[in-house]
Structure formats: C-alpha cells, structure tokens
Amino acid sequence: MSNQALVDAEWALAHLDDAKVVFIEVDEDTEAYAGNHIRNAIALNWKTDLQDPIRRDFVNKQQFEALLSAKGVSNDDTVVLYGGNNNWFAAYAFWYFKLYGHGDVRLLDGGRKKWELDGRELVSEVPSRAATTYVAKDQDRSIRAFREDVLKAIGTQNLVDVRSPDEYAGRLLAPAHLPQEAARIGGHIPTAANIPWSKAANEDGSFKSIDELKALYEGAGVDLNKDTIAYCRIGERSAHSWFVLHELLGVKNVSNYDGSWTEYGSLVGVPVAVGDEPGDA
C-alpha cells in the first residue's frame, strides 16, 4: 500500500535514528510502553495527555502546545504514531495531530501488534528529547463532529457506526474486553450504517488494500459524495475508520464524532434505533 500517511516496518526501521522523525506510542494504558517499545519512541497517554482533566473534551491549543514542547516535538518533525488495540488510539492521536494542524504525521501500519507478532525488536530504554517551542494551529472543525452535526445528519448525510454488530444492535453495551455497562441504553443513531472498523483491518492489525477498502464502503451502500460522520463508543475506533476514509481513500468530507455513543446514548429526547437495521429518520 503506497500512501504517505501510512508507513510500514521497513520504512520505520530506516528512520528509527533520524532525529527529525519522532516515533510516538499512544495507548490508553502506558503499561505497554513502560514494559518495552520501539527504539527511540516516546509515549503519549490517550487519556492523561490528550484529554482535559476536568471537562469531557480535548486539551486545548495551549495545552497541546505545552505537551508537545515538553515531549520535544517540533513543528517540522515527522511524527509517526503507533500503538496497541490495533492502532485505535494511535489513529485517534493521528486525527488529533491533524486537528491541531501538524504538518507531517503518519501511522505505522499494524501498530504495536504487528511489530510484536513479527518478532521485531522492542527496548525498554526511554529516550530523552530536548524541549521545543511547539506552535499548534486552531482546531480544524471540518474533521470533528459534535452532537448537533449528528442530529442534522440523520436521514440526510452518511452516519457510519463502526462498532461491532452486537454493539450496533444494542445487544452489547461495550466492547467485550470491558465489563458490560448498565447505565446507558444500547442501540445506534437512526439511519447509521454499521461498518465495523475491524473490516478495514487484517488479523495482524495492518490495513487492507485500497481496493478492499473501497469495496468495503461501496458494498455497504455509503455514498461518499455526501458528508460522512463516523462514530463508535468514545471516538477512537471511529478515528481508525476516519483514517481509512480521509487518509487512505482520500475522502475529504468526513468527520469523527468523538462524543460517540457514550454521549449520544445518554442524551435525553433524541431518536435511537435498536436491532440490526439502520432504522428510519
């Protein structure tokens, strides 16, 4: 697969010692990074580094600038993101870097899983990078959807629910590696198509071919000439699908609803569909 936003292990190995290429492992739980990681990679914690500590929102522009400055990332560095969970959080961070306008950001195909399964080197030494003065751009709202955007899109634009079929139908309330929750209703946003993120990935976590990805979305009847909003439970699996659509397939009018089902499924008075069919507007 040839795409500048996606790099493979060979490309990574050739750039591990390039001072202008910053490898960043992104996980929700940084225990994996603390155990071992790709040589010269630094870490970002999806929650403590990228989420506001009080409100449910991202860190703001100034906080993002302070974070990357302290991590030693410069505006002209090539940032290569990878992580566990089939690159969910790395894809989320990719979207986040795009949101704040970083110039050259890429994703390592297959992330930590493929690297591990291929038996490649992982080390425990933590590199040190000199602090920088990072300057972020204002958030690019064209790639981020809020609940008002989602409500307007019901029945008129594409809504793509990328959770598993059982979560979409309301039979499961969370991915099955987490305890099933009871406080929130199950189901999906009416008219949303269910195209699980996992259909875009091979078993080793790498992305399927461009032809397979095109066939996936066209086969699901999604008209990519319309605006598209992707969502999941908290916005990280849908960032993976956003990456597929926006970066690999070149669809520009696609945004990620990071509020996702944890917000929509708790809203009062909004329409909800259950079962395997998209439902009516």
Next chain:
Amino acid sequence: MSGCGAVVGGVSLDNIDISTQAVIQGVITYGDVPASVGYARLLDRNDEFVAEVPISKQGEFRFFTVSGDWTIVALIPGSNSRTQVTAELGKVLDVDIVIPK
C-alpha cells in the same frame, strides 16, 4: 468516562457483578508453556470481530459478553488457533487453549 483500551490479560473480576456478565477467560499455551506474547481475539456467531486483548505474560485473557456462541482466536508469533465456546450470563467460562509446537 472510561476509554475502550484493552487491559493486558483482561480486566480483573474484582468488584465486577458477575450476574450481569457472561465471562470467558483462560490461558493460551504454546506447547507446554504459557504463551507470553500474543493476543486473544473474540468473534461473534457470524465471525465478526468483537474484542481483542493482549495476553498477559502468563498467557491469560478475559472477555465480558452476553449469553451465546463465540469464537476465540489465539494469535501468537508464527501461529494461531480458533476455539468455539458457549457463554452463559452469570457464569465464568474457563477456556484453556493449547497451540501445539
């Protein structure tokens, strides 16, 4: 708000009300020793991906589901296997998976 990240080996059963869960847990063994690097993947009755966890250093994994038929795919470097199970709400199903060397 909690994230969707998978905990190595699976979330602990401490403080979990098992009556609302159909738990599938077990150990992946390569030959006669626990696999220390790899992943356990859960598929639904239609072979669709549902969840995946990195196994612990002792080869352990755990999933939280509802009653029904599931497939566990064990992925370790150079090998994998599939195991079909039936889970039941309120119960913990122990599944030991042996991948021959």
